[in-house]
Amino acid sequence: MTERTGVFPATGDTAFVETLAPFRVPRSAYIHVPFCRHRCGYCDFTLVAGRDDLIERYLSAMERELATLQTPRSVDTLFLGGGTPTHLAPAQLERFLELLRTWFDLARDAEFSVEANPRDLLESDRVNVLARLGVNRISLGVQSFDDTVLKRLERDHQADEVERVVEHLSRLIPNVALDLIFGVPGQTLESWRATLERAIALRPAHVSTYGLTFEKGTTFWTRRSKGELSPAPEDLEYEMYALAMDRLPAAGYGHYELSNFARPGRDCRHNETYWAGRPCFAFGPGAARYIAGVREIGHRSTTSWLAKVEAGESPVGYREELTAEDRAREALIVGLRRTRGVSRDEFARDHGFNLDELGRSAWDRLCQRGLIEATEGGYRLTRAGRFLADTVTVEFVGTT
Ligand code: SF4
Known part of the structure; x- marks a missing residue:
């Protein structure tokens, strides 16, 4: 969760x-x-x-x-x-x-x-x-x-x-x-x-x-x-x-x-x-840092962010801690934005999950609709899928 x-x-x-x-x-x-x-x-x-x-x-x-x-x-x-x-x-x-x-x-x-x-x-x-x-x-x-x-x-x-x-x-x-x-x-x-x-x-x-x-x-x-x-x-x-x-x-x-x-x-x-779902430092109002599966976003209001920093308080306005599966699903969703798609081996190495199991029936469903295609080592969006990327990626949010 x-x-x-x-x-x-x-x-x-x-x-x-x-x-x-x-x-x-x-x-x-x-x-x-x-x-x-x-x-x-x-x-x-x-x-x-x-x-x-x-x-x-x-x-x-x-x-x-x-x-x-x-x-x-x-x-x-x-x-x-x-x-x-x-x-x-x-x-x-x-x-x-x-x-x-x-x-x-x-x-x-x-x-x-x-x-x-x-x-x-x-x-x-x-x-x-x-x-x-x-x-x-x-x-x-x-x-x-x-x-x-x-x-x-x-x-x-x-x-x-x-x-x-x-x-x-x-x-x-x-x-x-x-x-x-x-x-x-x-x-x-x-x-x-x-x-x-x-x-x-x-x-x-x-x-x-x-x-x-x-x-x-x-x-x-x-x-x-x-x-x-x-x-x-x-x-x-x-x-x-x-x-x-x-x-x-x-x-x-x-x-x-x-x-x-x-x-x-x-x-x-x-x-x-x-x-690639890799970690990143971030500073400033509204900036989202992502380290060790924790996302922290600075206050979106610049004046609130300023007041917090000046008072010596944390300027973080939002925090979420992702489970290993959350992280993997997120990485899958953003990874599909790349036209080369996601590679089974890289995914397992970087996120510790099996790509096929994580997507379960969604892969077949989307392949049948012509929105996803299998590559040698994984999956990627087809040209038709690029037009409907949001519809495709929503299939990988939560369990399928
Ligand atoms: S207000 Fe205009 S110039 Fe400023 S960030 Fe937004 S789009 Fe860019």
Whole structure:
């Protein structure tokens, strides 16, 4: 059974990793930066918009939260997400990256990623800071190369600014990933095709394509409830995803995960940590750490998180302890997101369960429906299954 408690009463510190077997010690860390200029209409991420007055307090609180590590940790991947990490002013960004470099020893070939808003990188100051402090991968929130779509998404940059930024990055941080969104209200298949073509023309290392979702609590959700905004028709959304699945591999991008495509050797190693069900440190509001089968998530309210850290209390707002079977099922569900699927041997080695027994009749049922196929050593989603991944994976939640 999964034990869930609303508020974690203990310290929430991470020093106990000392007691873990070496292969259970995280080799990855995620840092959440909860600041944006404004909140885009579709966004339900953990962030505060227009509250730059909190940034200095956040940086001081991060100093305290990171100190729970007690000693610097060696990592293979370090990922700053948000929010918008590049919303920090250059001097703040420099102080923050220096702090992170104090607590995390990057392995020689480590991947150090930062999510960025194109507009923040138009001037060179932040790019210079990022490069100087070892950032070697930028995940750029492009979303679309159609200004009408960008406006509909309430983004604050314009399409042609992305080309200038990528050109500038190519000299200092050439490993650039572009994030794109399809299924935006009013977006046509031709607009999506043109976005893919302009993305490919920039020769990024990596492209992510996400279908727009309407999340409760967002202004898009409210506008849809009032009939002011209509989601893209389902068949159009399918066509858009199908186009990405055809066009990007044809341009040399391997489709390695449901939403992700990369040039050879450029898969996002940090996200592989999640898809493989491996442990990860995490710090900041809303950040989810996963160590020794325990998931702890920082308070989603930035002000609550700040108040807790400043009071010397645990900033953990949610904690769940997964049984060995919970962990294995979760690993199976996220593992199926990878297009190579899950391997019987790897699964048994990493999670201690027999893949066939864990899925029982679901494997046959899904194979018969053409959504799953057997591979030499395991199972993977078929192309049809990729369109219905949520329907497929729900089959593996709990006993089947
Ligand atoms: S820039 Fe990104 S994180 Fe910030 S509000 Fe918009 S979608 Fe959300």
